[in-house]
Amino acid sequence: MSENASPPTELFSAAAEPELNGRRCRACGYVFFPPQSYGCEYCGAPGDQLEPKALRGAGALASFATVHLHQGKDMEAPFTVGVIVLDDGPAVRAILTQRTDEGLKIGERMRAVIVETNSEGARARELRFRREETAR
């Protein structure tokens, strides 16, 4: 359970306006997240063709679900998962800052925020998303 209890920080930059560390394929232009350097799943270009591409932590909510049953000790249910289509292209799945889906509407603006977590005694920072109107 430990590998994703605290997602590695290289997934995002911990700035005030956090960005997601995406990748762009030099060969075909495919932009994706999460980052990896094995090879492009769209055109097959090798990993050295995959260059960093910062993705702004802003987008539109495409789907959401409140999880009522969760076996991992890393997080207590209920919590809510959202699919956010980033303005910079890729759709990402993220934990939302609000525990339930109350008031959420598909299509509404979402923004990335960094939250401090303390799961299984380990302090970590996670990138989550919140509704833009409630952000800061």
Added chain:
Amino acid sequence: MKKTLRQMRPVYVAGIGLHRYQRMSDTPYVTLGLTAIREAIADAKIEWRNVESGYTGTAFIGMAASRPMLRHLGATGIAIAQVENASASGSTAVRQACLDVASGLTDVSLAVGVDKPGPIAGAPGKTNIHDLVGRRVVPFTHFALLANEYMNRYGATAEEVAMVAVKNNRNGANNPYAQRQKAVTLDEVLAGPPISGSLTRLQCCPVGEGAAAVIVVSDDAIDKLGIDRSRAIRVTASVSRSERVYRGAKNFDAELTRETVAQAYDEAQISPQELDVVELHDAFTIEELLYVEAMGLCGEGEGARMITSGAVDIGGKCAISASGGLLAMGHPIGPTGTGQVAEIARQLRGEAGVRQQPNARTGLAHMVGVGAVCVVHVLQKDS
């Protein structure tokens, strides 16, 4: 030159057998598997020594599962292998057995699916690629997200999605091999407990243990072994695909099914309108709506109406998951895809009893596996 299954030697399902899908028990996998295989051999009215190769579809019971099971049928020295393709393991075992017979390598091959829930971790978690959610998004949340998106896009209600569980449990109540054999009302489905998003417990398939076996044969075997030709069901397509990057597509799960099923229709030379029975991957209620549309059984966004209209009930235009599907029959992983082919063959023989779809002549079995793969078989009764 490339060939389709239909252009090779004809392949027929001649024997089917199952061990009931059930909650995890102390029953060894050997007992589960042998029960299904012995039933399939008896059904085909052949002998074990006639079987020339065997594929064991399994995901959880571990390395080298075949020989410790098959030797108790008499160790005849046949070619054996384990087949793992996530939820589509049993479907892939059927495909391998079909390819053996179609190619002429064997005249009689066995596909058996057998599994017991186990602690083996899947490889996709071992790629060292991390995302923002990790194991907080398990399959039921993946499909809860798809359900939320679907309902929003087409104005379908949570009740309409839940009706899939009502229909499939009604069918499963009449299937002695099903894990859930009890009809449920819509209120009971909606009552929960809630799992994720709009999905409640009864909208998620039970994962237990069980076994299913299918014996496939050539024309030569039918003649040589005196197999009843009227009960042999031809496999006219066997297609296996994996997910591509569907740029611009709304839903990758539906898209993978759409292109795999389209290839199967093409290879079998049928249209969706010809399907009388379908067993599809309804691990979660929303999947049935997505896949009936992807299969072309109705238009985009019409899946919910199709389910509630009765068109896919037994006795309707095309019976979907007459067995009870994964939702009621259960999803023991390894056996599931093999059991689907067994149900389709039973239906096309006209031997499904109270679950019988009238005049069924053409059927399709569809399984999806995480990772993501899709395996589709088309079966047809010779006219």
